Amino acid sequence: MVAQQGAVVIVGAGQAGGWVALTVRSLQPDRPIILIGDEDHPPYERPPLSKDVLAGKASPESTYLKPLSHYAEAGIDLRLKSRVTAITPDAKTVTLASGETLPYEQLVLATGMQPRSLPLPGADHPRVRTLRCMEDLAPIRKFLSPGHKIVCIGAGFIGLEIAAVAARSGCAVTVLETAPVALGRVVAPEVSAAIVQRHKKQGVDFRFGVAVQAIEDNAGAALVKLADGETLAADLVIVGIGGQTNCHLAREAGIACDNGIMVDAEGRTSAPAVYAAGDVCRQYSLALGRTIRLESWQNAQNQAVAVGKHIAGAPEPYADLPWFWTDQYDDNFQIVGAPERWDRVIWRGSPDDDKFTAIYLLDGRIVAGNTLNNARDIRPLREMILARAEVDIGLLQDTQTSLIKIQKLQAAQ
């Protein structure tokens, strides 16, 4: 007789928490699984929130990993609007806000992130908003119609995606960024300039190198005051300046954290039988050979699947190369690789084109790639990055030959 296994308890019912539960269930049909989330939705994918769901083109339910009814049918104890207040690795228990204590055999922390708020006077003005959850949508959507002024603080993915939806809705949109370029952390300046140019064609105004000093009230609306004295009236201010990991439960339990819960390639934390998955974890990346924290759809799914497999006794270390995408207007922009530096960017197509691929090199080897409306090139780029081989620059620049063909030629060499 097989001994009854104890429960897998998953704290956080976002995309990562959901995938851990679904993966364990697919491998262990009888394993008790408790999935605890503080939102009122079953696990869902967040990327559409700043795109088609915000624009009203897709329903909230379309983002669900599985319909709500699936969890009960699959024997997953999904506890929504429920909050964990403490975890006790020594006793192998978690404590809920209700006072209930749940024993676990394995614990997964998939607690995600929360948006960073502006450390400024007036940041709590009701017209200043961030977007992370389904509940954040309504106060933003209210202003997405012609005649409204929207100011986005931060020219990262979230700011640019909301700017695109707002511009398409007929709003007057201004994007403020302290850095000299958009998407500064992740792409080359010449690539981000191409993205910004596409926003400008849609009427979006950009101010780079500016600092916001305060947000004041303006008869119920907001007034954004810049350090240079300029003021911008805004019906709505969107703050997209990054996020903070929700690691307090782990930290209080003595689990190693460093801007994220530290995990290995299988998602194990410093505490026995405790794993972390998704945005919250800082992981050792087998593909990059260094630790990294990834806020991405890919990581929230595949790293969580790897954690689920490890828990279910079918370990398969997570070795994906980081990959991101964003949709703005009718454009699909993708990034593969996460280089700390590069020394050359090769263009296939021009920054002014509606479709291009930019290939990042370091010491003659490909370390990353970007595609605009050219997703077909991502997979060969991934192969070439992982091959770590020196590439033939002349061949890469030959746009008469597809990148897939070039990759196969390179691989055969």
Place this chain on the structure above:
Amino acid sequence: MTMATNNQSMRDTALTQLCGFDQLDEDEPLRAEIDGFAYAVFKVGEMVFVTADLCSHGPGFLSEGYVEDCQVECPFHQGKFDLRTGLPTAPPCEVPIQTWTPVIRDGIVFIDPASPNQI
């Protein structure tokens, strides 16, 4: 005229030209439209496979996908489908895609759009 030839001619009339066999490339699937519906046409060795172009999960086009081991990886979310059956083989794809059995005659690839394969 026998029953068999009758059936044969009925089948033939339903066949619609999709593309030339020479247009197919093992590394780069082809997008072809019939009556406004987009198909993805794949060549694996000398075999030809036809699926719906639109992924069953997201807004990705399988004709822009990467073909390996008789599977196509969607360029949008990197989910995968088996070209022979249309069944999903990697998350997030869970719903099968439609497939058609092509007929190749005189270097032309045909399908009967009204007769997708049973899933």
